[in-house]
Structure formats: C-alpha cells, structure tokens
Amino acid sequence: MGNHFRKPDEGQDAPRQTEPQTASHFAYSTSYEGQSEGQAGSRFAAGADANEDALFGAAPAEQAYAQPAAYAAQDSVSEPTIDPFAYQPANNDFAAPASADALAGVPSPLDAPAPQGDLSSQLPQIPDPMAAPEPEVTADQAHEVATLDTALQSSDFTQVFAPVQESRKKMAREAGVDPVIVMEHVTKIYPAQPNKPALEDVNIEIYPGEFVFLVGHSGSGKSTLLRTIMREVKPTQGRVMVAGQDLTRIRNRKVPYLRRQMGIVFQDFRLLPNKTAYENVAFALECIGKPRGVIRAQVPEVLRLVGLAEQMNSTPDQLSGGEQQRVNVARAMVNRPPLLICDEPTGNLDPAISLGIMKLLERINRTGTTVIVATHDREMVDSMHRRVIALEAGHVVRDQERGGYGNYGAL
Numbered sequence: 290m291g292n293h294f295r296k297p298d299e300g301q302d303a304p305r306q307t308e309p310q311t312a313s314h315f316a317y318s319t320s321y322e323g324q325s326e327g328q329a330g331s332r333f334a335a336g337a338d339a340n341e342d343a344l345f346g347a348a349p350a351e352q353a354y355a356q357p358a359a360y361a362a363q364d365s366v367s368e369p370t371i372d373p374f375a376y377q378p379a380n381n382d383f384a385a386p387a388s389a390d391a392l393a394g395v396p397s398p399l400d401a402p403a404p405q406g407d408l409s410s411q412l413p414q415i416p417d418p419m420a421a422p423e424p425e426v427t428a429d430q431a432h433e434v435a436t437l438d439t440a441l442q443s444s445d446f447t448q449v450f451a452p453v454q455e456s457r458k459k460m461a462r463e464a465g466v467d468p469v470i471v472m473e474h475v476t477k478i479y480p481a482q483p484n485k486p487a488l489e490d491v492n493i494e495i496y497p498g499e500f501v502f503l504v505g506h507s508g509s510g511k512s513t514l515l516r517t518i519m520r521e522v523k524p525t526q527g528r529v530m531v532a533g534q535d536l537t538r539i540r541n542r543k544v545p546y547l548r549r550q551m552g553i554v555f556q557d558f559r560l561l562p563n564k565t566a567y568e569n570v571a572f573a574l575e576c577i578g579k580p581r582g583v584i585r586a587q588v589p590e591v592l593r594l595v596g597l598a599e600q601m602n603s604t605p606d607q608l609s610g611g612e613q614q615r616v617n618v619a620r621a622m623v624n625r626p627p628l629l630i631c632d633e634p635t636g637n638l639d640p641a642i643s644l645g646i647m648k649l650l651e652r653i654n655r656t657g658t659t660v661i662v663a664t665h666d667r668e669m670v671d672s673m674h675r676r677v678i679a680l681e682a683g684h685v686v687r688d689q690e691r692g693g694y695g696n697y698g699a700l
C-alpha cells in the first residue's frame with residue numbers, strides 16, 4: 290500500500306508507483322495534491338511558528354529533550370493514574386460474594402479430587418484443521434526478536450515516547466474526550482476514476498490513545514483514508530478534522546506544522562541508503578531545525594528503545610528488513626508526535642519480525658500515542674484484539690471495538 294504514492298511532480302491521478310529513496314522523500318516524502326516538492330521542502334524551515342505547535346496540544350519545552358530526567362517528573366505529573374479507556378466494571382457486574390462464614394462447610398466443586406492419570410494421553414490426538422503452520426524462525430530472527438523484546442522492557446520508554454499527555458490529562462480531567470480524528474461524510478473521487486469513489490460517505494471518530502487497525506481488500510481505500518488524515522489527499526466531499534483543525538480548510542502553509550504532529554511509517558522503508566541508522570533518525574530532527582544538542586541526546590535514546598543500540602552506525606544495507614523498519618519507527622517517533630500513522634508497516638517482513646514491529650507499535654501506543662495501522666496481516670490483527678475498521682469499496686463496513694481481521698464485512 291505504501292508504495293502507491295505519486296511522485297511529487299505528477300498530477301494527482303497519475304499512475305501510482307514506488308518512489309526512489311531520496312533525501313526529500315525522507316521527511317514526509319509525499320506532498321499534498323497539487324503541491325510541488327519544492328513547496329513541501331520549505332515546510333521544514335527552522336523557526337516554526339510556535340502557535341502551530343499548539344495543534345495537538347503544547348509540545349514539550351525544547352529543554353526537556355536535553356534533560357531526559359525532566360521527562361520522569363513531567364510524566365509522573367501528567368500521566369493519569371486512571372486510564373479513562375480502561376474497562377471499569379460497574380459494582381453490579383458481579384454478585385456480591387457470600388461471607389466466609391456462610392460458605393463454611395459448603396463443599397466446593399473445586400475441592401473435588403482431580404481425576405487420576407493424564408487423560409489427554411488417553412484421548413485420540415486430532416489435528417486442528419484451523420491451526421496455522423508454525424512459521425520457521427531462523428537463529429538470526431530469533432536473536433532479532435529477543436533483542437527487541439529486551440529493549441521493550443526498558444522503563445525509560447515512557448520518558449522518550451510520551452507525547453500526548455496533554456490530551457490524556459484532558460480526558461482524565463473532564464472524563465469526556467474530544468476525538469483526535471473526525472471524518473464526516475468523507476467522499477474521495479479521483480478524477481481518473483469518476484465512477485468509482487475511493488472513499489464514500491466515510492464517518493469515523495478516533496480518540497487520543499486508541500490503537501486502530503484499518504483492514505480491507507486491496508483497493509478498498511485504506512491508503513486514501515490515511516492520506517486524507519495526513520492532508521495529502523483532499524476529500525471531494527465531507528470534512529476531516531485532526532486535533533480540532535479542519536483539514537479541508539487549513540492553508541497549505543500550515544500543513545508542515547500539522548505533519549510534525551504525525552509520525553509516518555510506510556511499508557517501503559524509505560531510509561536514506563548512504564546514511565547510518567543514527568544519521569537517518571538524526572536527519573528527521575535536522576529537517577525541523579532541532580538544535581544539535583537535542584539531536585545528540587535524543588537519537589541514541591530512541592534507537593536504544595527500539596533495540597538498535599548496537600546498530601546505530603550500520604547503514605541500511607547492513608540491517609535486516611525488520612531492523613530497517615525499526616529505524617523507520619524510531620525516525621517517525623523521534624520528535625514524539627502524538628499520532629502515528631502506519632501504512633502496511635510489516636508488509637515486507639517475516640511473521641516473527643512483524644510481531645516484533647507490532648509489539649513496538651503497541652508499546653508506543655501504551656505511552657499514549659494514537660496509532661493507526663493499515664494492514665493485510667490477518668494474524669496480527671486477530672492476535673491483538675484492538676479496534677478494527679474494515680473498508681470495502683470505499684465504505685466502512687465494520688467498526689469494531691475489539692475486533693479481529695474477519696472477512697472484512699462479516700464479523
């Protein structure tokens with residue numbers, strides 16, 4: 290999916306093709322329909338309008354990056370002790386337990402003696418026809434997964450990836466939360482296909498801190514939906530609100546500031562081939578004018594958190610596909626955006642490595658970042674039990690709180 294974006298100098302309905310990896314593609318490589326790459330490049334000029342950073346709530350003070358210890362204090366203040374999304378059973382969910390006295394003497398079925406012998410060995414062994422074959426995992430892959438698992442245990446994680454405290458605070462304070470993304474009656478018709486809307490009357494609300502899977506057949510509109518959220522595609526009809534900003538109305542010059550609030554991860558990694566992992570991540574910060582001190586503090590930290598402390602000086606050709614994708618995630622997150630948009634982030638990866646990437650995204654989500662993942666990865670969606678939005682021919686055919694991949698339309 291991620292490789293369907295157009296070259297900057299092509300019209301909006303030009304045939305879709307893979308972009309070459311160039312420096313200008315590195316930082317949010319795709320430009321808004323009709324906007325040239327030159328214009329897009331200017332988005333990263335230093336000296337941003339501070340007011341723009343208010344788009345998603347106040348960004349942390351620059352100083353906080355240079356003093357990681359400050360995060361801890363900041364986090365402990367801003368992280369709500371109650372997660373408003375967490376399931377809170379009502380008092381009457383369960384019958385009140387009987388007192389211990391009343392229960393005394395009543396034989397419990399749990400106290401019954403266990404049947405003797407291992408019954409399972411006496412039962413005929415029937416293979417599960419639905420069971421998927423175990424994927425083969427090489428020693429290298431197992432090592433890669435293990436290093437990432439170790440990195441994910443780091444207690445420092447929240448200090449670096451903890452961007453949306455403002456909205457979480459609001460949620461906790463008011464117990465009523467505004468969605469971070471609202472799509473109202475959104476229809477997108479590409480002129481090249483006037484009779485086949487890529488999206489039709491789509492209505493979606495996504496709240497801060499959610500983890501959302503977007504599923505659907507090829508061509509169902511997943512990429513188009515993500516691209517409207519990034520304001521790379523403008524709807525033909527309807528309204529898209531991101532963090533309270535109406536994307537159908539904001540001026541082009543504001544788009545760069547909007548995108549700074551988004552981390553974007555694509556299937557085709559788009560790392561700069563001649564730069565090391567460190568340099569690739571650092572470049573994302575250089576592009577938005579971060580001071581060198583911030584870069585020196587933040588880049589190794591974020592690479593360590595994605596389990597690449599040992600590979601900072603490796604170039605992409607020295608990294609596995611999964612490691613490259615981790616650099617990509619680190620690069621998307623290094624500026625601590627409150628919203629992470631992933632278009633087929635595991636599309637090219639082996640199942641074991643895909644699971645590692647998904648765990649990483651989940652870990653980032655647990656720090657409060659809203660994560661939206663378009664994917665064809667059935668096993669992943671089924672195993673994670675997160676919100677699933679299914680698209681079919683541009684329509685939302687299912688929006689399920691804790692869904693599986695399903696048969697798109699069917700549950």
Ligand SMILES: Nc1ncnc2c1ncn2[C@@H]1O[C@H](COP(=O)(O)OP(=O)(O)OP(=O)(O)O)[C@@H](O)[C@H]1O
Nearest residue numbers: 290301302479481487506507508509510511512513
């Ligand atoms: N730039 C474009 N010009 C014309 N039609 C387009 C363009 N981009 C997408 N489409 C069409 O819009 C529809 C939705 O495409 P989209 O890429 O959003 O689907 P998708 O679900 O992401 O597919 P995949 O999973 O294959 O990436 C398709 O019919 C596609 O051909």
